[in-house]
Amino acid sequence: xxxxxxxxxxxxxxxxxxxxxxxxxxxxxxxxxxxxxxxxxxxxxxxxxxxxxxxxxxxxxxxxxxxxxxxxxxxxxxxxxxxxxxxxxxxxxxxxxxxxxxxxxxxxxxxxxxxxxxxxxxxx
Numbered sequence: 001x002x003x004x005x006x007x008x009x010x011x012x013x014x015x016x017x018x019x020x021x022x023x024x025x026x027x028x029x030x031x032x033x034x035x036x037x038x039x040x041x042x043x044x045x046x047x048x049x050x051x052x053x054x055x056x057x058x059x060x061x062x063x064x065x066x067x068x069x070x071x072x073x074x075x076x077x078x079x080x081x082x083x084x085x086x087x088x089x090x091x092x093x094x095x096x097x098x099x100x101x102x103x104x105x106x107x108x109x110x111x112x113x114x115x116x117x118x119x120x121x122x123x124x
Contacts, residue, residue, distance in 0.1 A: 073111030
């Protein structure tokens, strides 16, 4: 696992891109592949939480190829929604520079808040 390599290399800051919906069992009738994906993401979150790393888990909503807006909703429970891959990338970069989000699991969708402001508000 990448977290093992980070630990061996002495890297302390670790971001995990997970998925919304991993905190509950897949609904009856969920596609087997999607259900396995959600279980694997949950297992990765559980594994990371047990490690001595400065970690943050990011759970983006439905990913799109839309142009970035630079505005998001970033919170513990954002609700369903979509987010551009480009905005997710910017948020990940900003989270690396905000260690006060360590230990947080945050959901991300498009929204009204500029990314820098959303990161500051999410900091613990």
